[in-house]
Amino acid sequence: xxxxxxxxxxxxxxxxxxxxxxxxxxxxxxxxxxxxxxxxxxxxxxxxxxxxxxxxxxxxxxxxxxxxxxxxxxxxxxxxxxxxxxxxxxxxxxxxxxxxxxxxxxxxxxxxxxxxxxxxxxxxxxxxxxxxxxxxxxxxxxxxxxxxxxxxxxxxxxxxxxxxxxxxxxxxxxxxxxxxxxxxxxxx
Amino acid sequence: xxxxxxxxxxxxxxxxxxxxxxxxxxxxxxxxxxxxxxxxxxxxxxxxxxxxxxxxxxxxxxxxxxxxxxxxxxxxxxxxxxxxxxxxxxxxxxxxxxxxxxxxxxxxxxxxxxxxxxxxxxxxxxxxxxxxxxxxxxxxxxxxxxxxxxxxxxxxxxxxxxxxxxxxxxxxxxxxxxxxxxxxxxxxxxxxxxxxxxxxxxxxxxxxxxxxxxxxxxxxxxxxxxxxxxxxxxxxxxxxxxxxxxxxxxxxxxxxxxxxxxxxxxxxxxxxxxxxx
Amino acid sequence: xxxxxxxxxxxxxxxxxxxxxxxxxxxxxxxxxxxxxxxxxxxxxxxxxxxxxxxxxxxxxxxxxxxxxxxxxxxxxxxxxxxxxxxxxxxxxxxxxxxxxxxxxxxxxxxxxxxxxxxxxxxxxxxxxxxxxxxxxxxxxxxxxxxxxxxxxxxxxxxxxxxxxxxxxxxxxxxxxxxxxxxxxxxxxxxxxxxxxxxxxxxxxxxxxxxxxxxxxxxxxxxxxxxxxxxxxxxxxxxxxxxxxxxxxxxxxxxxxxxxxxxxxxxxxxxxxxxxxxxxxxxxxxxxxxxxxxxxxxxxxxxxxxxxxxxxxxxxxxxxxxxxxxxxxxxxxxxxxxxxxxxxxxxxxxxxxxxxxxxxxxxxxxxxxxxxxxxxxxxxxx
Numbered sequence: 001x002x003x004x005x006x007x008x009x010x011x012x013x014x015x016x017x018x019x020x021x022x023x024x025x026x027x028x029x030x031x032x033x034x035x036x037x038x039x040x041x042x043x044x045x046x047x048x049x050x051x052x053x054x055x056x057x058x059x060x061x062x063x064x065x066x067x068x069x070x071x072x073x074x075x076x077x078x079x080x081x082x083x084x085x086x087x088x089x090x091x092x093x094x095x096x097x098x099x100x101x102x103x104x105x106x107x108x109x110x111x112x113x114x115x116x117x118x119x120x121x122x123x124x125x126x127x128x129x130x131x132x133x134x135x136x137x138x139x140x141x142x143x144x145x146x147x148x149x150x151x152x153x154x155x156x157x158x159x160x161x162x163x164x165x166x167x168x169x170x171x172x173x174x175x176x177x178x179x180x181x182x183x184x185x186x187x188x
Numbered sequence: 189x190x191x192x193x194x195x196x197x198x199x200x201x202x203x204x205x206x207x208x209x210x211x212x213x214x215x216x217x218x219x220x221x222x223x224x225x226x227x228x229x230x231x232x233x234x235x236x237x238x239x240x241x242x243x244x245x246x247x248x249x250x251x252x253x254x255x256x257x258x259x260x261x262x263x264x265x266x267x268x269x270x271x272x273x274x275x276x277x278x279x280x281x282x283x284x285x286x287x288x289x290x291x292x293x294x295x296x297x298x299x300x301x302x303x304x305x306x307x308x309x310x311x312x313x314x315x316x317x318x319x320x321x322x323x324x325x326x327x328x329x330x331x332x333x334x335x336x337x338x339x340x341x342x343x344x345x346x347x348x349x350x351x352x353x354x355x356x357x358x359x360x361x362x363x364x365x366x367x368x369x370x371x372x373x374x375x376x377x378x379x380x381x382x383x384x385x386x387x388x389x390x391x392x393x394x395x396x397x398x399x400x401x402x403x404x405x406x407x408x409x410x411x412x413x414x415x416x417x418x419x420x421x422x423x424x425x426x427x428x429x430x431x432x433x434x435x436x437x438x439x440x441x442x443x444x445x446x447x448x449x450x451x452x453x454x455x456x457x458x459x460x461x462x463x464x465x
Numbered sequence: 466x467x468x469x470x471x472x473x474x475x476x477x478x479x480x481x482x483x484x485x486x487x488x489x490x491x492x493x494x495x496x497x498x499x500x501x502x503x504x505x506x507x508x509x510x511x512x513x514x515x516x517x518x519x520x521x522x523x524x525x526x527x528x529x530x531x532x533x534x535x536x537x538x539x540x541x542x543x544x545x546x547x548x549x550x551x552x553x554x555x556x557x558x559x560x561x562x563x564x565x566x567x568x569x570x571x572x573x574x575x576x577x578x579x580x581x582x583x584x585x586x587x588x589x590x591x592x593x594x595x596x597x598x599x600x601x602x603x604x605x606x607x608x609x610x611x612x613x614x615x616x617x618x619x620x621x622x623x624x625x626x627x628x629x630x631x632x633x634x635x636x637x638x639x640x641x642x643x644x645x646x647x648x649x650x651x652x653x654x655x656x657x658x659x660x661x662x663x664x665x666x667x668x669x670x671x672x673x674x675x676x677x678x679x680x681x682x683x684x685x686x687x688x689x690x691x692x693x694x695x696x697x698x699x700x701x702x703x704x705x706x707x708x709x710x711x712x713x714x715x716x717x718x719x720x721x722x723x724x725x726x727x728x729x730x731x732x733x734x735x736x737x738x739x740x741x742x743x744x745x746x747x748x749x750x751x752x753x754x755x756x757x758x759x760x761x762x763x764x765x766x767x768x769x770x771x772x773x774x775x776x777x778x779x780x781x782x783x784x785x786x787x788x789x790x791x792x793x794x795x796x797x798x799x800x801x802x803x804x805x806x807x808x809x810x811x812x813x814x815x816x817x818x819x820x821x822x823x824x825x826x827x828x829x830x831x832x833x834x835x836x837x838x839x840x841x842x843x844x845x846x847x
Contacts, residue, residue, distance in 0.1 A: 021470070024470050024641065025470060028468075028470055028643055033642075033643070034470070034642065034643065035640050035641065035642045036470075036640065036641040036642075037636065037639060037640045037641075038639060040495070040496060040580045040635070040639055041495055041496075041579065041580035042580075060642070061750040061751050061753055061754035061829065062747070062750055062751045062754065062826060062828065062829065063636060063640040063642070064636055064747075064825065064826045066825075197691075197702075199700070199702075200691075200702055228689075229689060230685065230686075230687045230689060231685055233684050233685070235530070246691050246693065246702070246703070249689055250689055251533075251684040251685060251688075251689055251690070252689075252690075252691045252692065253530070253533060253684075253691075253692045253693075254691065254692065254693035254694065254695065255526065255529075255556070255694065256522075256526070256552055256553060256556050256694055258522075259522055259523065259526040259553070261523075261526075262490075262518060262519075262522065262523035262524075262526030262527045262530065263526045263527065263529055263530035263533075264530060265516070265518075265523075265526075265527050265530065266488065266490055266516070266526065266527030266528055266529065266530030266531035266532075266534070266536075266538070267530035267531060267533060267534045267684060268530075269488070269514045269516060269527075269531065270487075270488055270514060270530070270531035270532075270534035270535065270536040270538070271534035271535065271683070271684060271685050273685070274534070274684065274685050291519050291520060291523070292519060292522075292523050292526075295518070295519040295523070455509070455514070457514070458512070
């Protein structure tokens with residue numbers, strides 16, 4: 001059984017709900033089982049709101065989890081809240097401009113917001129850049145499906161930008177991954 | 189014979205009202221108005237809460253709904269919005285409508301649903317044995333104010349006017365002629381219409397305060413066609429030279445009338461036919 | 466048919482629309498508000514009425530008034546609001562007014578934790594209103610089932626002229642998962658029985674049919690009948706006669722009986738189970754996963770999941786579960802449905818209540834630990 005518990009965290013308004021929706025829709029499209037669960041009430045409006053996504057190739061019993069296998073933290077507050085409670089061997093993707101998380105071994109610090117701003121002139125699309133990055137890490141969702149989901153679920157006027165942001169994140173992550181693999185091979 | 193007798197459920201008699209109670213007079217006026225307007229009450233719904241007043245709807249051969257304490261207006265609102273073509277009349281009491289149901293009353297007034305609310309105001313909780321009501325005048329004795337009422341009474345008409353009712357009137361049991369006219373006006377009105385009808389509880393309120401028999405109470409209410417005496421501020425100095433209790437004058441008749449769209453109109457409900465005016 | 470990713474609350478609203486709901490009266494409360502928000506969007510577009518009332522008493526009051534006018538009517542609420550609705554739930558039972566009430570369970574008592582899940586309203590749903598009362602309470606365990614059971618709730622409410630309560634917790638309310646929004650056939654949508662006699666002296670509004678249900682015309686159809694929360698006779702007139710009262714109460718109870726045959730529990734790997742979890746709602750999903758993992762570890766576990774909490778599915782319970790040595794009743798409360806299991810369990814069965822409070826759902830590991838500890842103790846009597 002393959003199962004991945006993903007927590008997308010940041011401040012309310014950083015589009016984590018949409019990121020969850022895009023991941024979940026793409027997963028559905030790819031034939032996976034999926035659940036999402038968002039923080040709710042005053043918590044959702046604060047500085048450390050979260051959107052949880054569970055993907056699996058089998059029925060998912062419980063959408064609720066405390067220790068994700070993959071964490072996205074877009075701000076320091078959410079890293080502080082969720083970074084210390086990860087599953088064994090978990091990966092964390094953080095926005096390097098906003099989050100200091102050096103001490104954690106599985107952390108991947110990327111300037112998500114800066115990338116979105118530089119390439120797409122929309123720093124708000126950082127969430128979709130992150131979705132692209134996560135897509136590569138998951139290794140289950142084809143880019144075409146993920147980008148299409150980003151396009152379909154985007155707010156009016158953001159369809160192309162969000163799709164491009166997913167592609168941007170994907171390609172950057174592919175390069176990093178390739179680099180890591182080459183390095184690994186080279187070192188061996 | 190009351191022309192409305194054919195509209196009564198004879199097989200539900202005898203009714204539960206006490207001898208001398210003013211409620212029967214108010215009900216009678218309502219039935220006469222209905223008889224004048226409708227050959228059959230197929231399209232009329234009478235909705236009531238809990239209390240002596242609320243029991244009267246059962247005696248009338250209409251679509252009758254005897255609900256829970258204070259909540260008649262919420263049932264009536266749902267019914268009216270689901271069936272906008274029905275004429276919906278709410279019968280409530282002062283405890284029912286202003287005490288436990290006060291919240292529903294102000295919101296019904298605010299929504300301006302096209303229904304008529306007739307509040308039988310006898311200044312006490314009659315069904316439960318004559319306790320303090322939100323309309324009981326200061327210093328009056330009830331079974332729960334053995335040392336006299338420390339609180340002030342609601343003016344229901346001012347309350348619903350402030351809340352947004354578009355037709356507000358006061359009437360009294362002693363002048364059924366005027367009462368009938370006001371019920372007709374209320375039914376003609378487009379929007380939330382409210383009638384504060386002063387009646388009397390002979391069995392409890394009168395006995396506790398030594399106000400005399402039903403007829404004494406009725407006479408004590410009257411002053412003129414435009415005013416009614418109710419507010420017993422001189423309490424407990426009850427007796428006037430003519431033997432009737434002293435009551436302050438309160439205005440009677442139409443107290444407020446305004447015109448704004450009903451909720452049915454704003455919601456554009458099919459089946460709702462707004463009245464003229 | 467459309468497959469969509471929707472939340473439990475959205476699925477509830479969509480189910481209501483599929484069932485033909487055309488009136489909603491409600492009051493905002495976490496974590497149920499999205500049901501109201503969705504219906505505020507959907508109802509007016511489809512000829513229905515959405516009404517936000519001043520409180521929960523008024524909400525259910527408006528629903529009952531609309532239902533008497535012929536509407537398929539519902540409300541949705543949570544913990545404290547459900548408490549405020551108890552008076553009108555009792556009224557709807559006695560006056561026999563069809564309606565659907567959704568209660569999204571949150572941590573209580575009182576304001577509690579408004580945003581966190583619990584299963585603490587199970588007994589309130591059963592006994593919350595004063596007086597003796599037969600009730601129907603449905604407990605879905607997935608977003609798909611919320612959609613389907615909302616339709617079923619309307620069917621039961623209409624056919625049996627009674628309030629039907631649908632309860633689920635905050636996690637199910639807010640979780641999104643894949644749902645197939647099957648559109649029911651018109652003939653599968655039950656409607657309240659209508660009188661076979663014309664209006665007039667022969668019509669008795671509370672004279673029951675062969676199912677124990679009195680046909681219900683709409684207000685305005687010409688029948689001019691009386692509806693009251695007082696005990697009443699077949700004419701609908703108030704009565705205090707002991708015989709009439711007890712007959713009415715018996716009929717209201719007996720008419721619910723077929724429901725246990727219509728809404729069957731889920732039985733999962735119970736055939737040879739030594740240890741049976743009994744769980745409903747979100748907890749049942751967790752228990753189901755625990756069953757599989759326990760079996761992988763060599764423990765014969767199974768799951769009995771009531772989809773109908775009230776009336777209690779007595780026959781199914783005894784048929785499916787009677788042979789298990791241990792029943793672990795897992796629920797997010799201090800022990801509510803466990804009392805039912807204790808009552809139904811054969812003497813040979815050890816019944817253990819496994820509660821969890823605090824607003825976090827039970828986990829698979831927690832349930833596995835409980836099961837493993839029990840089995841190590843050799844509690845199985847064979």
